[in-house]
Amino acid sequence: MTADSAPFADIRRLVAEMPGPDEDALAAVRARDAVLTKPAGALGRLETLVEWLAVWQGKATPTLDRPLVCVFAGSHGVTARGVSAFPDAVNRQMLDNFSAGGAAINQLCAAYGLGFKVFDLAIDLPTGDICEGPALDEKATVATMAFGMEAVAAGTDCLAIGEMGIGNTTIAAAIYCALWGGEPAHWVGRGTGVDAAGLARKAEAIALALKTHAGHLDDPLGVLARLGGREIAAMAGAILAARLQRIPVVLDGYVSTAAAAVLYALDPHALDHCVAGHLSVEGAHAEVLERLGLEPILSLGMRLGEASGAALALGVIKGALACHRDMATFAQAGVAGPS
Numbered sequence: 001m002t003a004d005s006a007p008f009a010d011i012r013r014l015v016a017e018m019p020g021p022d023e024d025a026l027a028a029v030r031a032r033d034a035v036l037t038k039p040a041g042a043l044g045r046l047e048t049l050v051e052w053l054a055v056w057q058g059k060a061t062p063t064l065d066r067p068l069v070c071v072f073a074g075s076h077g078v079t080a081r082g083v084s085a086f087p088d089a090v091n092r093q094m095l096d097n098f099s100a101g102g103a104a105i106n107q108l109c110a111a112y113g114l115g116f117k118v119f120d121l122a123i124d125l126p127t128g129d130i131c132e133g134p135a136l137d138e139k140a141t142v143a144t145m146a147f148g149m150e151a152v153a154a155g156t157d158c159l160a161i162g163e164m165g166i167g168n169t170t171i172a173a174a175i176y177c178a179l180w181g182g183e184p185a186h187w188v189g190r191g192t193g194v195d196a197a198g199l200a201r202k203a204e205a206i207a208l209a210l211k212t213h214a215g216h217l218d219d220p221l222g223v224l225a226r227l228g229g230r231e232i233a234a235m236a237g238a239i240l241a242a243r244l245q246r247i248p249v250v251l252d253g254y255v256s257t258a259a260a261a262v263l264y265a266l267d268p269h270a271l272d273h274c275v276a277g278h279l280s281v282e283g284a285h286a287e288v289l290e291r292l293g294l295e296p297i298l299s300l301g302m303r304l305g306e307a308s309g310a311a312l313a314l315g316v317i318k319g320a321l322a323c324h325r326d327m328a329t330f331a332q333a334g335v336a337g338p339s
Contacts, residue, residue: 007138008221011145011240015266018243021055028060035329040338045297046320049275053321056248056273057157064321067314068115069160069307070151070238071098071105074122074231076167077129078209083170083202085193091123094164094306104304105162108311112318114160119151121230123165130174130209134226141225141233148237152245159242160277160314161259162252162307163231166192172258173283174206174227178217179265180291184210189254189283189303220265228262235259243273250317252310253280253303257288264292278302278309 029051034040041047053062075091097103098118109116121144127135136144152159165171169191176187184206188199210217213226224233236259242249251257251274263270276294279286282303289296297313330337 007142008219011142011221012266014240014244015263015270018267018270019246021272022058023055025054025058025060025062026051029054029062029324033324035331035337036324036327037330037333037335038327043320043323046316046323049297049317049320050324052275053158053248053317056246058246061325062321063157064318065157066115066155067158067160067318068117068153068156069105069109069162069311069314071118071162071164071307072148072231072234072238073118073120073163074165074168074229075124075126076165076171076229077126077135078131078170078205079126079167080129081131081201081205082198083194083205084166084191085198086166088126088166090166091164095120095123103306104308105306105311108308112311112315114311114314117151119147119234121147121234127229130171130227131205131212133212135171135228136225136230136233138225141221141228144230144233145237145240148234149241151234152238152241152247156247158248158250158314158317159238160250160252160307160310161235161238161256162305162310163235163255164306165229165231168229168231168255169282170202170205171227171229171232172255173202174209175223175232175258175261176284176288177206178210178223178227179220179261187284189281191282220262224262228258231255232259236262239263239274240270243270247273249274250277250310250313251275251294252277252307253305254282254285254288255305256310257285257292257294260292261288275313277313280309
């Protein structure tokens with residue numbers, strides 16, 4: 001960031017520099033698909049997922065040699081308002097559980113042969129209570145986005161992003177409400193399992209936060225700074241870095257798509273390299289995906305977070321690529337093609 005620029009200037013510049021799809025790669029994939037031993041279109045979305053990999057990797061023969069699942073962990077000052085069923089201590093405990101290999105995401109990554117990294121974003125230092133002031137200042141927001149950008153490892157050929165952080169479904173709902181309007185109650189969900197009273201407290205906290213920041217929410221990056229969290233800022237940075245490095249992205253659930261929504265508000269093409277791993281039952285996730293133009297790969301009634309839905313979707317994508325790469329052509333198999 002240059003000394004004389006506003007904190008968000010470089011983020012806007014990077015968004016403006018995002019590369020587009022590789023049409024030559026798309027043509028190559030479609031040409032091979034046309035001669036594989038199956039009826040045209042018979043594999044449905046599995047075929048378009050391979051096309052998606054190709055156009056955003058810029059490869060006529062796409063790969064999934066180094067898929068990576070990244071989980072970003074943060075903590076939130078708003079939890080003091082009783083918006084979660086679990087205490088803040090769970091943040092550190094879950095990081096330890098990830099390290100010990102005991103979480104659901106550990107098992108899914110092992111099952112599908114996925115790389116896995118967890119990023120501790122000052123987990124013991126909550127962001128500011130959004131009902132009283134900004135979660136982060138602009139410089140801290142950009143620095144956290146930059147950290148997320150640096151988390152995208154060289155050589156990764158597909159990135160799945162997820163998060164962990166007590167209170168972050170409240171934060172995600174606040175971001176959606178600020179970006180798209182409507183009543184806070186429309187956007188909130190049960191999160192970690194709050195009761196009706198907890199659900200009401202979540203809506204009340206969001207309403208108060210929007211009132212506190214009234215007049216400062218017309219810029220999507222301002223929304224991220226004032227209402228977001230470190231894990232959401234880092235995910236936004238990771239999504240953007242992946243685009244710049246031609247790495248396709250699989251988004252997880254309700255909180256991950258809040259990071260995506262900020263980028264989409266900056267540029268409706270900012271998520272063209274992304275797919276939604278699954279439809280979560282948290283909050284209004286179905287509406288979020290519709291607004292972002294994303295069709296979920298899976299719908300399994302999940303609301304766990306920690307990139308679990310995205311990891312499962314990567315398993316489907318690996319299967320799609322295996323069919324495209326390893327299926328015999330009509331000529332190879334000695335099978336008559338379509339007349």
